[in-house]
Amino acid sequence: MLNIVDSIGCTPVLELRHPLVPKNKKLFLKLEQFNPNLSIKDRTALGLIQYALKAGKLQPGGRIIESTSGNLGKSLAMLGAALGFGVTVVVDPKVSSSALNWYKAYGANVDMVTEPDQSGGYQQSRIARVKQLLKLEPTAYWPNQYDNPDNPDYHCETTAKEFLQYDYDVLAGCVSTGGHLSGIAKGLKSHNPNIKVLACDVKGSAVLGGSFSPYLLNGVGLAWRSSNTHLEYFDYTVIVEDKHAISMCRLLARECGLLLGGSAGLVAFAALQLLHTSDVNSILAIMPDSGTNYLDTLYDDNWVREKGIVIQDTVKLRKFLSATTDAQQERMAHA
Structure with a gap:
């Protein structure tokens, strides 16, 4: 008899066949929306809980308190119900x-x-609130997805194994807490040093450098760089604007039947940029979650209009990618 925990992982991979993919190159998408709560955070939550139980940091029947922008809270809530833990999620107005x-x-x-x-963001406010709640309930456990090394360690030891069975040049993923991408990257490189890693982030995030400014995408980026983000495992970086990530989500839904979250649109667009501007031939991109979480935001015309986003169609996105390629070639010619 299976438990809901047993349905986490083993997500499918498909090849994206679309005119935006350069000729003779390949873009593969690993669809983490096939986890029970429709995101890769099911894996993270399970790893954090398993490691905490093993170390005695979380007692059976205890309480978990965590800061979340969305998906990790869902995963912890699900596992709390399935495994008998109390769960408190600290969120913000986004x-x-x-x-x-x-x-x-x-x-x-x-x-x-x-x-x-x-x-101007909410992440530090959420963490401060978690610490207040822990003082009120000192026996509770804070998984601390941002700085707890159990996060990348679990992905290194467990999730990375799923990525070893495919043939590709570059792994692409987004950064936020850094846990899943750093962990998977470390695990892959320990088995195959030739695999490169593309770290993708949203414009306005400070994870990959620069100062923070507010952005629209949820579940990606941070106002600081967490200790779980290990830059030494990243070979390439790409910063993507809200409008391109959201437009990519809309395009994949309407032209490919893929309903994906904003971070997935970001990673897909960043992967296309790398395919257009380098000699990389194939990329396996991690699609963190489903678009069902964002039907009232990214996929809502009124919300998009209110936020001042102009959706870019295939022609405009191709023009941007071509311009990016031309700029890259010009920089190389003058190097």
């Missing part, structure tokens, strides 16, 4: 109404911060 109902459906407590931190 969280979708569907995510809030998702947490509550599993019986999790929701605690929302309303004041942004000094950078």
Whole structure:
């Protein structure tokens, strides 16, 4: 008899066949939306809980308190219900109404911060609130996806094994906490040093350098670089604007039947940029979650219009990628 835990992992890979993919090159997508809660965070949550139980940091029947922008909270709430833990998720106003109902459906407590931190984001405010709650309930466990080495260690030891069975030149993924991409990258490189890694982030995030400024995408980027982000495993980096990531989501839904989240659109577009501007022939891109989480935002015409986003169609996206290629070639010619 299987438990819901047993359905986590072993997600499918498909090849994206679309005119935006350069001729004679390949882009593969690993669809993490096939996890039970529709995201890669199911893996992260499971690893954090398993490691905490083994180390005695989390007691059977205890409580988990975590800061989340969306998906990790869903995963912890699901596992809390399945494994008998109490769960409190600390969120901010950017969280979708569907995510809030998702947490509550599993019986999790929701605690929302309303004041942004000094950078204008909410991540540090959420963490400060987690620490306040831990003082009120000192026996509770904080997984701390940002700085807990159990996060990348689990992905290195477990998730990376799924990526070893495919043939590709570059692994592409987004950075936020850095846990899944750093862990998978470390695991892959330990088996095959020739595999390169592309780290993708949203414009406005400070993870890969620069100062923070607000952006629209949820579940990607941070106002700082967490200790779980290990830059030494990243061979390439690409920064993507909100409009290109959101446009990519819309395009993949309408032209390929793939309903993906904003971070997935970001990774797919960044992977296309690398294919267009380098001699890389094949990329396996991690698609972190499903677009069902964002039907009332990224896929809602009114929301997109209110945020000032102009959706780019295939022609405009191809023009941008071609211009990027021309700029890259010009830089190389003058190097």
